[in-house]
Amino acid sequence: MSYQVSKVRLRPDGTIYWRLFWVDRSGNDRKYTAISVKDYKLHSFSELMSFDEARARQKELNLKSQIKKQDEKKKVAASKRLNQLSKLKSAFLPETEITEFEDRILFKKFSRNTESLKYRRFLSHWYYVQKMIAEVKVDPSDYHEECHIFYQYFEQQQTSPEYVSKLIRILNAWGYFYCRKTNKPFLPMSNPRGRDKQRIADKYASKPDTRGEADRLTPEMLESTKSKLLDYNYNFLYLTCWLGLRPQECEALKDQTKWRLESQDGVQVLWIYQSKLMSVPAKKRYKPIPLLFPQQIKCLEIIKEGNFKRPLNKTLKHLFPGKRIRNYSGRKNFVDLLLNLGQKPEDISIMLGHSSIETTWQFYKDKQQVRFTKPAA
Numbered sequence: 608m609s610y611q612v613s614k615v616r617l618r619p620d621g622t623i624y625w626r627l628f629w630v631d632r633s634g635n636d637r638k639y640t641a642i643s644v645k646d647y648k649l650h651s652f653s654e655l656m657s658f659d660e661a662r663a664r665q666k667e668l669n670l671k672s673q674i675k676k677q678d679e680k681k682k683v684a685a686s687k688r689l690n691q692l693s694k695l696k697s698a699f700l701p702e703t704e705i706t707e708f709e710d711r712i713l714f715k716k717f718s719r720n721t722e723s724l725k726y727r728r729f730l731s732h733w734y735y736v737q738k739m740i741a742e743v744k745v746d747p748s749d750y751h752e753e754c755h756i757f758y759q760y761f762e763q764q765q766t767s768p769e770y771v772s773k774l775i776r777i778l779n780a781w782g783y784f785y786c787r788k789t790n791k792p793f794l795p796m797s798n799p800r801g802r803d804k805q806r807i808a809d810k811y812a813s814k815p816d817t818r819g820e821a822d823r824l825t826p827e828m829l830e831s832t833k834s835k836l837l838d839y840n841y842n843f844l845y846l847t848c849w850l851g852l853r854p855q856e857c858e859a860l861k862d863q864t865k866w867r868l869e870s871q872d873g874v875q876v877l878w879i880y881q882s883k884l885m886s887v888p889a890k891k892r893y894k895p896i897p898l899l900f901p902q903q904i905k906c907l908e909i910i911k912e913g914n915f916k917r918p919l920n921k922t923l924k925h926l927f928p929g930k931r932i933r934n935y936s937g938r939k940n941f942v943d944l945l946l947n948l949g950q951k952p953e954d955i956s957i958m959l960g961h962s963s964i965e966t967t968w969q970f971y972k973d974k975q976q977v978r979f980t981k982p983a984a
């Protein structure tokens with residue numbers, strides 16, 4: 608059983624009038640049954656489609672039907688595997704739909720500058736998603752219900768949890784687009800949580816070449832390697848340690864429009880622009896960091912001089928053997944550093960630029976560090 612789109616006649620405007628048929632090939636002779644125009648939507652067609660679009664949809668649905676039969680019979684020979692993969696891509700990633708999706712939605716929504724590094728990285732994400740769609744063989748209307756199949760795929764491929772969230776965002780964009788085109792319902796797939804999330808993280812951590820989560824860089828560790836670092840590299844790490852800045856925020860400090868200095872109750876407050884917050888008005892993208900300690904006053908001097916530069920990861924790997932120290936490591940230690948200096952968790956969260964204290968406590972507080980208050984005697 609399969610679909611067939613046939614030409615009927617030319618319309619006065621030159622377009623082709625077509626009809627949809629259901630073909631039964633079970634016997635020696637083919638039997639054709641016409642499908643009513645009012646039932647086209649039930650079969651994922653639309654009378655507004657052009658003849659070429661209808662033929663493309665016919666090919667797509669027939670290939671899906673073939674794949675389903677082959678899976679049920681389990682008689683796909685090894686010699687036909689390459690041909691089968693080609694069918695999978697055509698069935699679940701129809702070429703006409705992909706082209707429209709990329710041109711109209713994908714690249715405009717996720718990356719507008721085609722010359723940027725972000726765009727090239729984004730392309731690699733999209734290629735990964737296409738390969739995954741072809742291999743898992745799940746219709747977009749079932750993404751929400753069959754999310755465990757995708758989670759298992761991420762686990763098998765040892766994909767990092769951070770990468771998984773980026774891939775799911777693109778996958779949902781494709782599913783929403785496709786289901787609108789085919790008149791199907793769509794529910795987005797959520798990011799893995801709980802056990803699913805932990806299984807993916809554990810599998811990724813088991814990779815022999817994984818970089819893993821960055822370790823914390825304390826001021827003491829930084830001072831012990833000062834003689835081995837160039838001045839501008841040391842200054843960069845010093846800023847991340849004592850101001851809790853993201854690496855990109857440090858680099859942006861050379862632009863004087865990205866920070867400003869104010870005074871409140873006799874304390875200088877450094878307001879730093881957060882380029883990451885693109886979903887809020889520009890005036891609200893600044894975060895306040897009060898300069899309360901001598902080390903933070905020194906940070907202000909470093910910023911004014913402009914003598915700081917991001918060190919290479921291979922430099923940090925050489926300086927801290929056996930540890931995963933990155934340019935983000937100073938920020939990772941910022942919460943415990945200021946807690947030990949008597950600052951309140953909610954104030955530290957604002958200095959880091961987090962929207963909620965839950966984020967600060969979940970991802971930045973060192974749970975392996977013992978802190979307690981002894982009861983009064």
